[in-house]
């Protein structure tokens with residue numbers, strides 16, 4: 001019989017041995033120079049979860065200058081952008097095959113002993129002398145384990161292994177002090193809950209609830225980075241529930257808890273919040289890589305799935321005859337989503353794409369029983385543009401009815417729409433629809449110079465192309481002349 005911890009240790013040892021050659025070699029380099037070196041953080045935790053990594057974090061007793069000198073002899077490429085925080089990085093290009101067939105990236109950080117400065121309400125970077133001291137300022141016990149090198153001694157001052165075996169996120173020091181030092185750790189609890197499927201320990205969770213408002217002093221960029229990692233996890237629901245249940249979401253993504261108030265009249269779900277989490281999960285199930293079934297996490301799709309109904313609270317109307325409506329919630333939602341993502345400092349393109357998907361997520365429901373004209377299909381494809389594939393996924397994911405027949409009907413209707421798109425695509429260009437005549441041809445035919453009329457003519461021909469499909473140059477010329485004559 002072996003305890004879960006022993007079982008984990010055995011597994012970790014196998015993983016560590018497989019990634020050890022490069023790490024052990026580095027340990028020997030540091031030892032020869034009289035310094036301590038230990039593998040820390042994510043790679044140690046992941047080794048216990050049976051996952052190898054070629055991205056290794058180390059802590060050392062050496063100063064940043066000493067580390068830089070030692071790494072110069074080990075790696076093939078180096079960087080020191082984190083030197084101010086004690087971190088020097090290096091990459092060793094792949095040698096050999098198998099586990100050694102990939103590049104190894106290392107970041108070595110001088111032992112830290114940051115102290116919280118009550119005046120600036122920020123931790124001040126300081127270097128320390130012990131590994132235990134360094135581990136004590138880490139976020140969670142499962143991230144505060146280390147393996148000394150080159151001898152592979154396991155160091156676990158906060159009993160992280162027990163927490164790992166139980167699937168618990170707990171701060172090594174009192175959570176109130178830890179979150180005071182760096183409130184971002186509260187977001188990180190939600191992120192690791194999503195990534196690892198772990199629960200947040202009761203005391204740690206209570207501290208998040210009590211201190212949620214402190215997240216406001218953290219920069220939007222840092223919050224965004226954690227939210228993104230949370231959303232890109234295989235199963236983000238748990239992390240999102242931590243955000244909402246603790247009140248953190250009221251500060252970083254208030255549109256999400258606001259959905260809890262809404263009763264969804266279309267689907268028999270408790271509320272729009274639960275519906276949104278399910279749509280996110282279903283959208284994730286729809287993700288495939290460009291080369292087939294390898295899942296490729298798609299941030300834009302996931303954000304759109306999570307936020308697609310955020311316009312509902314503001315547009316809810318109770319109708320006189322009973323029932324509820326959310327007219328134009330997609331338009332309102334698109335604006336709210338864009339505003340929130342901008343505040344979180346997401347890149348412009350992400351903001352634009354998510355907002356557009358939110359705006360278009362209902363469009364398909366006008367499709368009914370296949371009664372769309374070719375013109376409506378062209379407009380759907382044109383309005384979605386490069387987001388068409390994602391819109392397909394989002395729209396399919398947005399069906400959470402438990403009524404199987406209704407679900408099947410919706411799915412069949414969407415398949416029908418996709419087939420209509422394919423059929424039209426086989427007949428004509430629909431992915432980048434342009435009028436039959438370009439600006440130069442318009443000017444030639446009408447004998448006019450560049451000016452607003454050319455644009456108006458172009459728009460008129462584009463409208464006809466959308467409505468009727470390709471006209472051909474002759475009919476396009478006739479239509480152009482008729483339009484010109486009518487407006488004179």
Ligand SMILES: Nc1ncnc2c1ncn2[C@@H]1O[C@H](COP(=O)(O)OP(=O)(O)OP(=O)(O)O)[C@@H](O)[C@H]1O
Pocket residue numbers: 040041042043057137138139140143144182184185
């Ligand atoms: N804000 C923080 N407060 C305390 N410790 C932190 C903080 N950020 C990082 N750490 C420590 O540094 C390690 C590396 O952080 P990082 O954010 O890279 O996480 P990770 O576990 O390596 O996962 P990933 O590389 O996927 O982000 C963590 O395991 C943790 O020990």
